[in-house]
Amino acid sequence: MMPIESQRTPLERRDLQEACRAVGLDPREARHLRTHSNEIWLLPRAAVVVRLSMNHHDVSAVTRMVRLVRWLWEQDLPVAELWHESPGPLVLSNGRIATYWRSLTVPEAPDYRAFGSLMRRLHQVSPPPDQVNLAELDPVAAAAEILDEEWPNCGLDRRFVADRLAEIGARLRSAPLSISRGLLHGDAHVGNLLVDRGRLVLGDWDSACVGTPAWDLIPTALEPQRWARPRAPYQAFVEGYGQDVTTWPYYRELRELVEWRRITERIRIAGHVPRAGRNLCRHLHTMYAGDLHTPWYGPEAEAATRGPQDFSTR
Structure with missing residues (x-):
């Protein structure tokens, strides 16, 4: 699994809570996986990963990415799968963008x-x-x-x-x-x-x-x-x-x-x-x-x- 950093402040969790509430997910057992260009959270019970943009990204660019991933998935190409109930990119109240993905594992040793x-x-x-x-x-x-x-x-x-x-x-x-x-x-x-x-x-x-x-x-x-x-x-x-x-x-x-x-x-x-x-x-x-x-x-x-x-x- 990815390294987990579980201690996050209530303020840092606020955006995750908003993203989860909007689609009926429970954030209480969420685990922070990593932060890079996106902040990545795992919801273990739902087997869903929530990705939160670190900046106020152009929602049209994120929408294009989601459309591409769905198209690749339909072609049976090797792409991570969006959560099946995902509404598409969600713009939070502060401008950050949330996307929702099915939880997958990380290879122990890359082939x-x-x-x-x-x-x-x-x-x-x-x-x-x-x-x-x-x-x-x-x-x-x-x-x-x-x-x-x-x-x-x-x-x-x-x-x-x-x-x-x-x-x-x-x-x-x-x-x-x-x-x-x-x-x-x-x-x-x-x-x-x-x-x-x-x-x-x-x-x-x-x-x-x-x-x-x-x-x-x-x-x-x-x-x-x-x-x-x-x-x-x-x-x-x-x-x-x-x-x-x-x-x-x-x-x-x-x-x-x-x-x-x-x-x-x-x-x-x-x-x-x-x-x-x-x-x-x-x-x-x-x-x-x-x-x-x-x-x-x-x-x-x-x-x-x-x-x-x-x-x-x-």
Whole structure:
């Protein structure tokens, strides 16, 4: 099971109570599972998971995500299932958005070969119907969102990022990325894998879009470097998928865009997930140095962090 943090204040539970009351669920035995871009609660008796957005998300975007998940489920594709009585996205009184999902288990040990096969199957799916209305991925624009965020106080100038993204954008304008265009999960990694009746499925479809499959594959390809994990799991993933994204044209440019995007996401949530702010300066310094191998996570990265780091910006 996911790690459980059961002690939450009454104020923090207020939104959960509102979300449950609206659909006839009992929140009294709710257990907090985790908080990242969403706050996740398990209702054990009902076998329902409630996801609460951390920000006032665009309800139309969440509605598109729900429509996509329902469409994928109807195609018998490997996707987490919405709670059968779910009314769709519910906007709470403070603007947060609740969605409701059937409770699933987390795999004890991720099967990377099966994960690769799952991603191959997903990438073979034709883009969903027009009513789902998924966004088109622009990798450079996705990475460039970091320029609009509060900047970590790491002694580095954000103009470097703008210059790097301009360089990469110029290279990619002539790249044949549209040739391999398809449905993307948008945030595919082993942390989003779940097990449903013995079958591996993907949860967390908030970032789904249409674009180059490389965007989904690169996070797993980075695990041996940034997570200091053995290479064997990635090799199993490659065998399952049938291709190695690290050999694709423009891999290095797309990898850098993925990494800037990941840093952006950590900056965004650092205010309410303190651990997300740890090692941010390490991440940025490696990017500024063009260092593709220094771990961002794991024992080596933690050892290099002297004491707790508070997220601060300037």
